[in-house]
Amino acid sequence: MGAPNLTDNVWLYGSTYKWIKETVVNGRQNEMPAQGGRLSEDQIQILAAYVYSLSN
Template identity: 55%
Template structure:
């Protein structure tokens, strides 16, 4: 998360509206809040705004980051 996500979503995951990066710490999910939907977003990106990370991350790392992102809104 720190290496790839904080530039847009912030170190705490609260997002940066000016960039179009949503807050990951609330319970609002634009494309569905299931583990599978979050992993899909990380893997494939969204609408040309969020880049796809499938070429940068292994499936294991995508799984771990998905778990972390998912946990941010379930505090």
């Protein structure tokens, strides 16, 4: 469905922690559903840090 590989260093939006967190919370126009309503602030932080760590 076009979901990107999160373990490589090719980014559609941005590879910084700030941009990854933004994607997780608010989603992206091209079919990435927002996860902000499903996760606590702590979970979002840990998840964004984990995704960041996959390629950095």
